[in-house]
Amino acid sequence: MTLNDKDRHLLALLEQDCRLPNADLAEQVGMSTSACWRRIRAFEDAGLITGYGARLHPEQMGLAFHAIVHVQLTRHDKPALKRFVEVIQTRPEVRDCYATTGSADYHMRVRCPDIDAYNLFLEDFLFTLPAVRSAQTNVILRDLKNR
Incomplete structure (x- = not known):
């Protein structure tokens, strides 16, 4: 078009x-x-417009913790990658996830109620995945531009 x-x-x-x-x-x-x-x-x-939606205020919804998580994998075989992608899709904390180049294999934008909930997300979910080697967290202090 x-x-x-x-x-x-x-x-x-x-x-x-x-x-x-x-x-x-x-x-x-x-x-x-x-x-x-x-x-x-x-x-x-034509698929140029893929949907319509509302922008919500995460803090007012109880999601005050906001971070970018850089995930490195130990394994890159198809079954491990498929499993990683499948389970990431199910987690409401993961707002966006991108496969990227560079030192991290994936970058995720994560929202949680607080740091304790984020720690549980890491310990009870992310670090239990066999393909995950490590995760580095960058806490978002404030949104400068969010579209």
Whole structure:
């Protein structure tokens, strides 16, 4: 799908606030409401828009501890990697997980109620996985940009 300037503007507006009414989106982009609606539907059908959601305030939900965890694996065989990926998917503490290059094999963004809950996550879960060699934690002090 080829995007023009209006498409990029429309997508930026939706990314900023997906609850904007279609009439407001159309006006800001300079399209008719019907053309705007059709364009958004085309973005969805093409897989360019993969979903809509709400941004929640983690601290107000009791998730005050926030960290980036750099995980090194001891084993890289397919069964060990598959198991690691499967179990990471099930953990609500793991908000995001990326396979990366560099000294760590995976980088995870983790949220927990507090440091004690994070310690339990490490001891009772992460360090029990056979493929995990080590984990280095960088505590996030504050969000500077979060999209």
